[in-house]
Amino acid sequence: MRLERRAHVPLSVVILAPVAAVVAALALSGVLIAIAGAAPLEAYAKMLTGAFGTRLSISETLTRTTPLILTGLAAAVAFRARLWNIGGEGQFYVGALVAAWLGHGVLAGLPGPIAIPALMLAGMLAGGLLLLGPVALRLRYGVDEVVTTLLLNFIVILFVSMMIEGPLKDPLAFGWPQSVPVGSELMLPKLLPGTRLHIGLLVAIAAGVLIWMLQARTVFGMESRAAGLNPRAAAFAGVSLPRTLIAVACLSGGLAGLAGAIEVAGLKGYVTTDLSPGYGYSGIVVAMLAALHPVGVIATALFVAIVFVGADSMSRALGVPSFIADVIVSISLLTMLVSLLFTSYRVRR
Amino acid sequence: MTEALDILGTASLWAAVLRIATPLIFGTLGVLICERAGVLNLGIEGIMTLGAMVAWMTVYQGGDLWLGLFAAALCGAAFGLLHALLTVPLGLSQHVTGLGITLFASSLTYFVFRLSLPVSSSPPTIIPFQPLAIPGLSDFPFLGVALFSQTAPTYLAIALTGVVAYVLARTPLGLAVRMAGENPHAVEAQGLSPIGIRIGAIVAGSAIMALGGAFLTTATFNSFFPTMVQGRGWVCIALVVFASWRPGRALLGALLFALFDAYQLRLQHVVSEAIPYQLFLMVPYVLSIVALIIMSRRARVPQALMVPYRRGER
Numbered sequence: 001m002r003l004e005r006r007a008h009v010p011l012s013v014v015i016l017a018p019v020a021a022v023v024a025a026l027a028l029s030g031v032l033i034a035i036a037g038a039a040p041l042e043a044y045a046k047m048l049t050g051a052f053g054t055r056l057s058i059s060e061t062l063t064r065t066t067p068l069i070l071t072g073l074a075a076a077v078a079f080r081a082r083l084w085n086i087g088g089e090g091q092f093y094v095g096a097l098v099a100a101w102l103g104h105g106v107l108a109g110l111p112g113p114i115a116i117p118a119l120m121l122a123g124m125l126a127g128g129l130l131l132l133g134p135v136a137l138r139l140r141y142g143v144d145e146v147v148t149t150l151l152l153n154f155i156v157i158l159f160v161s162m163m164i165e166g167p168l169k170d171p172l173a174f175g176w177p178q179s180v181p182v183g184s185e186l187m188l189p190k191l192l193p194g195t196r197l198h199i200g201l202l203v204a205i206a207a208g209v210l211i212w213m214l215q216a217r218t219v220f221g222m223e224s225r226a227a228g229l230n231p232r233a234a235a236f237a238g239v240s241l242p243r244t245l246i247a248v249a250c251l252s253g254g255l256a257g258l259a260g261a262i263e264v265a266g267l268k269g270y271v272t273t274d275l276s277p278g279y280g281y282s283g284i285v286v287a288m289l290a291a292l293h294p295v296g297v298i299a300t301a302l303f304v305a306i307v308f309v310g311a312d313s314m315s316r317a318l319g320v321p322s323f324i325a326d327v328i329v330s331i332s333l334l335t336m337l338v339s340l341l342f343t344s345y346r347v348r349r
Numbered sequence: 350m351t352e353a354l355d356i357l358g359t360a361s362l363w364a365a366v367l368r369i370a371t372p373l374i375f376g377t378l379g380v381l382i383c384e385r386a387g388v389l390n391l392g393i394e395g396i397m398t399l400g401a402m403v404a405w406m407t408v409y410q411g412g413d414l415w416l417g418l419f420a421a422a423l424c425g426a427a428f429g430l431l432h433a434l435l436t437v438p439l440g441l442s443q444h445v446t447g448l449g450i451t452l453f454a455s456s457l458t459y460f461v462f463r464l465s466l467p468v469s470s471s472p473p474t475i476i477p478f479q480p481l482a483i484p485g486l487s488d489f490p491f492l493g494v495a496l497f498s499q500t501a502p503t504y505l506a507i508a509l510t511g512v513v514a515y516v517l518a519r520t521p522l523g524l525a526v527r528m529a530g531e532n533p534h535a536v537e538a539q540g541l542s543p544i545g546i547r548i549g550a551i552v553a554g555s556a557i558m559a560l561g562g563a564f565l566t567t568a569t570f571n572s573f574f575p576t577m578v579q580g581r582g583w584v585c586i587a588l589v590v591f592a593s594w595r596p597g598r599a600l601l602g603a604l605l606f607a608l609f610d611a612y613q614l615r616l617q618h619v620v621s622e623a624i625p626y627q628l629f630l631m632v633p634y635v636l637s638i639v640a641l642i643i644m645s646r647r648a649r650v651p652q653a654l655m656v657p658y659r660r661g662e663r
Contacts (some may be wrong), residue, residue, distance in 0.1 A: 036464055085445050132411075137638075143645045144590075146391065146444060150583045151634045162627035284448060321463035326456030333449040334431075337441045 071283025089280025127257015391447025425559020
C-alpha cells in the first residue's frame with residue numbers, strides 16, 4: 001500500500017473535503033462548548049434555529065452572507081493566482097468609504113438605476129486601486145504582499161476613522177463618529193419587506209457565477225491559474241506575470257471594495273469603523289473552505305454566516321461566549337487545509 | 350518647532366523607546382528563528398495575543414509574574430507546534446496555515462477570556478512588573494532614567510538577542526538551523542533531520558513571540574483587552590526583512606522603530622490640534638512598509654524559506 005497524488009480529484013471527494021473539515025471543526029469546538037458548561041449538540045441545534053428559526057433570522061443570515069460571498073471571492077480569485085491578498089478588510093473599508101463619500105456628494109440626487117451601479121463601480125475601483133499598491137511593490141521591489149496588505153488594513157481603518165471624525169463627519173449623529181448618510185435613492189431595494197435583506201445578495205451570487213465562467217471559459221482565467229500553479233512555466237508559455245497579477249489584483253480588490261460599497265448602500269447608508277466584523281479575514285476562510293471555487297464560495301459563505309448569526313442567539317440562550325463562532329470558523333480553516341491534503345492523495349494497493 | 354525637537358532631549362522619551370521596543374524585540378527574534386530555519390510564521394499576531402492573555406490571567410489568578418511569562422511561553426510553544434506539524438511534515442501552505450493559526454489563537458484567547466471573566470466596564474487589573482533599580486546605574490543623571498530603570502523583561506529581551514545571535518552564528522545547533530533554512534537536503538546529508546530541526550525552531554520561536562505579547566499585559570499595561578496587539582506581530586515580520594535576518598540588526602530595527610513610535614506619541618501632544626491623531630497612529634505601519642521597500646531587494650533571504658521539505662524530492 002502506498003500513497004499517490006491523484007491526477008484528477010472526483011467531484012464526490014471535492015465535496016467531501018469541506019464537509020469532513022466542518023464536522024471535525026464542530027467536534028473540536030464542541031469540547032470548548034462542553035467546557036463552557038453547555039451540551040454541544042444542544043448548542044449546535046440552538047445555532048441552527050438561531051440562524052433559520054424565523055423569517056427574520058433567515059433574512060439576517062442571508063444579509064450576513066452577502067459581504068462574505070464577496071470577500072470570499074476576493075480571496076479565492078487572488079489565491080488561485082498565488083497573490084496573497086490578506087488585505088480584504090482594508091479594501092472593504094475603502095470601498096465603503098468611497099461609496100459613502102460619493103453617495104453623499106456627486107451621486108446624491110441622481111436616479112437610483114444610474115447612481116446605484118455607479119456607486120458599486122466606485123467601490124470596486126477603490127478596492128482594486130488599494131491592492132495595486134502592494135502588487136506594484138511586489139513586482140518592482142520584490143516586497144512580499146502578505147505583510148503589506150496586512151499593514152494596509154490598519155492604515156485604511158485609521159484613515160476611515162480620520163475621515164468620519166473630520167471631513168465626512170455627520171453633524172447630526174450626536175457626536176458619534178459616522179459619515180453623512182448617502183442619499184435615499186442610493187439605498188439598495190429590499191428583497192424581503194420588513195427585513196434588512198437587500199438586493200446585494202443577488203449581486204454577490206451573480207458575481208460568484210460570473211467569476212466561475214471567467215475562470216473556466218476565458219484566457220484570463222487560464223492565465224491566472226497558470227500564474228499560480230507554476231509562474232516560470234507560465235512565463236515560458238507566454239503568460240505575462242505582471243499583467244496577469246495586475247488584472248487579478250483589480251478583480252480581487254474590486255470584489256472586496258464592492259462588498260464595502262454594498263454594505264453601506266444596503267444597510268445603514270453610512271460608514272463607521274465597526275462596519276465590518278472582520279469580513280475581510282473571514283473571506284479567507286470562506287475561500288479556503290470552498291477550495292477556491294467561485295460557486296462553492298456562495299455555499300461556504302452561507303455556512304460562515306450561519307455560524308456567526310447562530311452563535312449570537314445560542315450565546316444568549318446558553319451563556320457560551322459568542323466568540324465560539326470565531327473559534328469554529330478558524331478551526332475549520334485548519335481542518336480544511338488538512339482535509340484538502342488528504343483528498344489530493346489516494347491509497348494505491 | 351523647537352518644542353518638537355525638545356522631545357528628543359527628554360529622558361522619558363528614551364525610557365519609552367526601550368519599553369515600546371521590548372515586545373517587538375521578542376516578536377522579531379521569534380520570527381527570525383522560524384525563518385532562519387526556513388518557515389514563515391504568520392501565526393505571530395495570534396500567538397502574541399494568546400501570550401498576552403495567558404500571562405495576564407496567570408497573574409490575575411494569583412500566580413507570580415514570572416510564572417505568567419512562563420505560562421505564556423508554554424502556550425506559544427504549543428501553538429508553534431501546531432503550526433510546525435501542519436507546515437513541516439504535512440507541507441501545507443505556510444501563508445494560509447499561519448493565518449489560520451493567528452485566527453485560531455486569537456479567537457480561542459477571546460473565548461477563554463470571556464469565559465473566565467464576566468463583561469465589565471472597567472477591565473480588571475494586576476500589579477505589573479516594576480522598574481528594576483540597579484544600584485549605582487539607576488541614579489545616574491539622564492542615562493539612569495533612560496536606560497537603567499526598565500522592567501526586568503526588557504533586559505531579558507536584550508540579553509536574549511545576544512543569546513540568539515551567538516547560538517545561530519557560533520554553535521553547531523545554530524549551523525543546523527541555518528542549514529535547514531538554506532539547504533535542507535544538506536542537513537539530511539549530514540545525518541540530521543531537517544524536519545526535526547524545523548519543528549524545534551518553530552516551537553522555540555513561537556514561545557519567544559508569546560513573551561512579546563506577555564510583556565504587553567505584564568509590563569506595558571496592567572490589563573488585557575481584545576485587539577491589544579494591534580498588528581505588532583505583522584510589524585515584527587516586516588522588521589525581520591528590514592534586519593536582513595540578523596539578530597543584532599533586528600534589535601537595532603526594533604529600537605529604531607520604537608524611537609519613531611515614542612516620538613510620535615509625544616509629538617501628538619505638541620501639535621494636537623493641527624494634525625488628526627490618526628495620522629500619527631498610522632506612522633508605525635507606514636514605516637514598516639517603507640522599511641520593507643528599502644530592504645527587500647538587499648536582504649539576504651534564507652534560500653529555502655517557504656519551500657517545504659520532502660525527503661527524496663528535489
